[in-house]
Amino acid sequence: xxxxxxxxxxxxxxxxxxxLEQSLLQVFSSQESSLKILRGxxxxxxxxxxxxxxxxxxxxxxxxxxxxxxxxxLLPLYEMIELPQSSRIFLYNFQEKEIMHILKQHFQxxxxxxxxxxxxxxxxxxxxxxxxxxxxxxxxxxxLLIGEPGFLESSPFSKDPLYxxxxxxxxxxxxxxxxxxxxxxxxRNEELLKWLFQTIKPSKKEIENYEENHHFYFADCFSEKxxxxxxxxxxxxxxxxxxxxxxxxxxxxxxSFLIDTLEQILEPxxxxxKIEIHQxxxxxxxxxxKEGKTVRIxxxxxxxxxxxxxxxxLSKDFVGVSDTSLPFAISLNKIFFYDKSSQFxxxxxxxxxxxxxxxxxxxxxxxxxRLIRNSLCHSKDHGAEWVDELYFQEQKPWNEIAKHIGKxxxxxxxxxxxxxxxxxxxxEYSFNEKLCQIVKKNLIxxxxxxxxxxxxxxxxxxxxxxxxxxxxxxLMHSRLFxxxxxxxxxxxxxxxx
Numbered sequence: 426x427x428x429x430x431x432x433x434x435x436x437x438x439x440x441x442x443x444x445l446e447q448s449l450l451q452v453f454s455s456q457e458s459s460l461k462i463l464r465g466x467x468x469x470x471x472x473x474x475x476x477x478x479x480x481x482x483x484x485x486x487x488x489x490x491x492x493x494x495x496x497x498x499l500l501p502l503y504e505m506i507e508l509p510q511s512s513r514i515f516l517y518n519f520q521e522k523e524i525m526h527i528l529k530q531h532f533q534x535x536x537x538x539x540x541x542x543x544x545x546x547x548x549x550x551x552x553x554x555x556x557x558x559x560x561x562x563x564x565x566x567x568x569l570l571i572g573e574p575g576f577l578e579s580s581p582f583s584k585d586p587l588y589x590x591x592x593x594x595x596x597x598x599x600x601x602x603x604x605x606x607x608x609x610x611x612x613r614n615e616e617l618l619k620w621l622f623q624t625i626k627p628s629k630k631e632i633e634n635y636e637e638n639h640h641f642y643f644a645d646c647f648s649e650k651x652x653x654x655x656x657x658x659x660x661x662x663x664x665x666x667x668x669x670x671x672x673x674x675x676x677x678x679x680x681s682f683l684i685d686t687l688e689q690i691l692e693p694x695x696x697x698x699k700i701e702i703h704q705x706x707x708x709x710x711x712x713x714x715k716e717g718k719t720v721r722i723x724x725x726x727x728x729x730x731x732x733x734x735x736x737x738x739l740s741k742d743f744v745g746v747s748d749t750s751l752p753f754a755i756s757l758n759k760i761f762f763y764d765k766s767s768q769f770x771x772x773x774x775x776x777x778x779x780x781x782x783x784x785x786x787x788x789x790x791x792x793x794x795r796l797i798r799n800s801l802c803h804s805k806d807h808g809a810e811w812v813d814e815l816y817f818q819e820q821k822p823w824n825e826i827a828k829h830i831g832k833x834x835x836x837x838x839x840x841x842x843x844x845x846x847x848x849x850x851x852x853e854y855s856f857n858e859k860l861c862q863i864v865k866k867n868l869i870x871x872x873x874x875x876x877x878x879x880x881x882x883x884x885x886x887x888x889x890x891x892x893x894x895x896x897x898x899x900l901m902h903s904r905l906f907x908x909x910x911x912x913x914x915x916x917x918x919x920x921x922x
Contacts, residue, residue: 592775644745651764661831770802790842
């Protein structure tokens with residue numbers, strides 16, 4: 426069922442069941458709006474005849490798909506218009522502080538405020554020009570919704586205005602970060618510093634001495650299975666090295682499952698003398714041999730946002746990540762084991778599609794992602810007539826997956842493949858610029874209803890095949906250009922409420 430994917434000749438080019446994608450490619454075939462599809466629309470497959478497919482609910486309307494795709498090409502056109510300096514943006518229920526940071530860095534002259542969903546002080550929302558929120562809780566009917574990666578396939582696709590992060594051609598990319606100088610002296614978690622250095626203010630000399638004798642790793646693993654796979658693969662990859670290992674685990678409230686399964690995780694050739702598990706001021710020590718390295722595992726809670734980024738940077742290359750820490754790992758060029766917290770696996774599917782298309786010279790890295798998919802994604806459609814593609818995936822035990830990953834970690838080409846793929850995502854699939862374009866466009870619509878009305882009119886004509894994508898973009902560009910030169914500086918203009 427899996428076919429070779431290629432950007433210049435999409436994987437569905439000779440498959441009649443993918444005629445809807447072919448239609449989209451024809452619609453957006455002009456130079457101004459060239460469309461690349463690495464993974465097709467979400468589909469279900471007949472459990473006995475997988476060559477028979479159905480597009481999932483909400484993704485089969487060509488007119489709606491055209492509107493969703495054209496949005497990607499409309500956003501950059503709004504760059505020519507300046508925003509009023511009095512514009513106000515309100516973020517609601519965003520746990521990701523990076524959203525606030527990106528917007529404040531790009532829109533330095535705008536008033537940007539934030540509040541979480543637990544706050545009852547929502548009266549001030551009405552004084553803002555634009556409200557951004559996650560789709561789970563919306564404080565206002567006209568809220569602009571930003572969905573996390575994977576949300577697209579779990580939500581009403583037609584919900585508007587909805588912009589989802591992710592790598593699918595209907596999504597808008599992944600948040601990326603700029604690297605800086607990282608050191609343990611910037612870590613603010615005192616518990617961790619005391620554990621590593623026996624002081625909350627380690628000197629450069631103390632840090633150097635520590636790094637000469639230890640390998641530090643960081644893992645933000647969500648599930649018991651994911652934690653076991655990560656730990657086994659880590660120990661396997663370090664089996665021929667002599668340095669002690671310190672592993673900091675985030676969000677693991679209970680490490681008791683490690684204690685119960687240590688015999689399953691450990692191998693004689695791992696060269697381990699003893700393992701210490703540190704949790705809530707309790708230490709459990711397990712002596713395994715007379716010689717070898719010491720492995721210490723610390724479970725941390727309530728790690729601040731900045732420390733997560735810093736510790737991922739300070740970790741050796743192989744890290745464990747969840748939804749929230751994945752963008753950090755990509756930005757830091759890490760080899761990441763992705764232990765996703767939600768039931769939707771679309772991002773893993775898109776990572777595999779991107780890898781198969783762009784880094785085919787690194788089969789080890791591609792196999793790595795397939796192993797993540799096997800560990801993470803399983804079909805719950807047994808007994809149903811129409812099933813997800815994961816239904817046909819061979820299920821492997823966790824220790825078999827871990828052994829394969831451990832072997833791949835020892836090959837330098839795996840690291841090279843991850844570096845190249847991470848670089849592609851940072852350069853071509855960054856959500857940062859798209860986020861600012863989305864905010865700017867929607868702010869402009871709030872200040873200039875005529876522009877919003879003009880765009881809606883063009884979209885309707887485009888949806889009904891009265892105009893082409895090229896004509897829509899040309900007409901919109903002309904209208905925005907006239908607005909920019911006709912209005913002059915917009916800093917003093919405020920639309921009446």
